[in-house]
Amino acid sequence: MNVVELKPDVPAPLVKVQKLDSVLRLEMNNPPANVLSIAMMQALKAELDAAREDKSIRVVIIASATPGQLFSAGHDLKELTVHRAEEDRGRAFFVRTMKLCAELMQTVVHLPVPVIAEVDGLATAAGCQLVASCDLAMCTDTSAFCTPGVNIGLFCSTPMVALSRNVNRKQAMEMLLTGETIDASTAREFGLINRIVPRQYLNQVVLKYAEIIASKSPLTVKIGKEAFYRQAEMSLEDAYEYTAGVMVENMMARDAEEGMNAFIAKRKPEWTGE
Structure with a gap:
């Protein structure tokens, strides 16, 4: 009788990594919401830090491993809420979360190679912040964006930093004060994204842009x-x-x-x- 050794299930990586010649593709893989938990932000930052040291990489693409759903819903509210039971009501964990988020966004901006956001779905709160932090952003016509913190009593102050540096001040304040979702065409009008692409062509259009940039010095x-x-x-x-x-x-x-x-x-x- 043959004995088959059962191996324990290996959890899927939070960030799927694919290298296409000189283009590095990072896919957030934390369905259904791709929340920017501590673990997700650490994983993304680790891949970006590694890309900084890899001289063969010319462009980085950040996308979702589950296109058509959520690009990212921002911070993990459940993860944040559970720490309210601690003696400091979660302050230390909140400080750690916001510090790591700021480090991640600045890593994107300070990376010596361009970073392109490929969005097919909803990007909300810190997820919208990540899109705004990237050098270029392209999305499908069914994508949407919002900074809805004001709806739950938590103003999107850190997303505001990236948002206000990409769109007109009054349009940024509109998103921040109302918390309303804007569609892809409005996001392009605001200056949050560069291109709207049909879903079936998004990946190849983003890759084309990446390859054009990668061909430069x-x-x-x-x-x-x-x-x-x-x-x-x-x-x-x-x-x-x-x-x-x-x-x-x-x-x-x-x-x-x-x-x-x-x-x-x-x-x-x-x-x-x-």
């Missing part, structure tokens, strides 16, 4: 992304002074020299990342 893209976010917080005079210096340093790079020579010679440039 990685050094140039890194310089440009960092400069974009830094100058955005400066006065007009300071921004021009800063970016003028950035451009000079960029022009001294081997890739800039190669790119200019290739353009003049009407040939395809060969990037070295230097």
